[in-house]
Amino acid sequence: MRSMKRIGRLLPLFLVVVASVGATAGADPGSDLQSEGTYAEALVHYSVGGQAWSLAxxxxxxxxxRHYLVQSKAAYTACLNTAGSVDDPTNAANLALLRSISNAYINLADAAFGMYDGADIYASGRMQMAAGDFTSAASSFQTAAASFADSQTLxxxxxxxxxxxxxxxxxxxDGAAYTGTIIPVLGARASYMNEFATYALGWQQTALAYQAHSTGRRDAFSDATRQAMDYFASLRQSTSFGADATSNYKVLATLMESAFPTATPTETVTMTPTKTPTSAPGSRIVPVFGSDRVPIDPDGDGLYQDVNGNGRTDFADAVLFFNQMAWIEEHEPLSAFDFNRNGRIDFADVTRLFNQI
Known part of the structure; x- marks a missing residue:
């Protein structure tokens, strides 16, 4: 489960293109503004809206x-209202165009607000996950998904x-070149918002699954995990989210297999002397139960992300940590596996380790 930096970088890109092609649509028409009365007023608002958009x-x-987007939306709204109130048959076609373009850019401003708001709320959800506040995280992801869906509609x-x-x-x-340039860009952004909404819903169900597991609710855990996997599976072919969604799916699939195991005589393993520290519990790093190798701190930060000691940090480490949290808390130094530094071994540490894979 990777950092969202790459996702965040994608958010404003379409607006650069919109700003550049928007300048073409906002070019001054050939008519004399002073002779058109309130049509001239509408054109002034239209020009101000375009300038603020470019500044944004x-x-x-x-x-x-955000500041310039607010100004741009206000100007385009004034243009829309003015153009809608003018009774000028001579400029009927011009006024209709101003109304149409203004409506479009009002929608685009609101779409941008929804995009940024959703990204902020999504980031809060990820921080809440890392802190182990899964209930709040689920709520944040749901709200972010709704914001992204609204942005797509706009x-x-x-x-x-x-x-x-x-x-x-x-x-x-002739607006053919302008329309031909901007429509594919906006269509791609609408699709991106749809995918981001789906991705956020996947994280919402992931948070609910973690919460259910932490309280021992087997059925709720299974239901939420399956829903999360379905959301992530639908994004596997996505250019923007495919890699992250595939990784998340694999982690959840592995957790689904290992969570709430049914105990049988063949599954009951007796700890051997090699798994038991010779000194006081928690005083030194020892092989985690289920592995023959000593955990490794791969980057020297004091945290042992390579839980199974195989020389790399991968899904197997996250799964082993997930399955042996209680054992680790009892037998390993707390500081070596408290990945979120909250003073205990818990599911928030599992989340933090997942984020580093």
């Missing part, structure tokens, strides 16, 4: 981007407005 995507700080609505914009008979020239 010239920024690198999210707070500044992207689709913007596309519909742009597709239905008529340039013929206006002062804005």
């Amino acid at each position: 995507w010239g920024e690198t700080r999210v707070s500044s981007i 992207f689709d609505q913007a596309v519909a407005h742009l597709v239905n914009t008529v340039y013929e008979g206006t002062d804005f020239g």
Whole structure:
């Protein structure tokens, strides 16, 4: 389960393209603004909206981007309202175009807000998972998924407005190049939001599964794990989420097989002397029950991520840690396996180890 840095970097990319092609759509028409009365007012709002939009995507700080997006949306809303109130048959086609484009960019601003809000809430959910607050994490992931789904809808609505914009008979020239450039970009962003919503729902069910396991609810654990696996499985072919979703699926599948085992005589293993520390419990690193090798700290940070000591950090380490948490807490030094540094061995440590695989 990898870092979300790569996911976060994808979020604003479409807006750079929208800003560049949007400048084409916002070019000044050939008519004399002073002679058009309230049509001229609508054009002023339209121009201000385009300028604020371009400023937004010239920024690198999210707070500044949001600031200019608010201005852009306000200007396009003013343009929409003004163009809708004008009774000017001479400029009917121009006014219709302004209404259509303004509607599209209002939708795009709201889609961007939903995208950023969802990403922030999703990040909070990941932090709550790492802290072992699975109930709050599940709620955050659900809220993030809803925000991404709303963003997808807004992207689709913007596309519909742009597709239905008529340039013929206006002062804005042929919009075919503009529409042909921007529609695929927005369609891709809508698909991305749909996938991010699915990914967040997968994490929601993962959080619910962890919560169920921590309270010994076998059926709830199995149901939530299966739902999470279904969400992640649906993203395996995704360019943006495929690698992470596949990794998450494999981890959950392994946990499903190993969680709540049914004890039988053949499954009951008696600890051998090699598995029992010769000194006081927890005083030194020893092979974890179920492995013949001593755990390894691969990066010298004092945490032994290579739990089974096979020379690499992989799914087997996460599964062994998951299955032997109680044994590790009793026999190993706490500081070596307390991955989230909260002073105990718990499911939050499992989550933190998963994130490092």
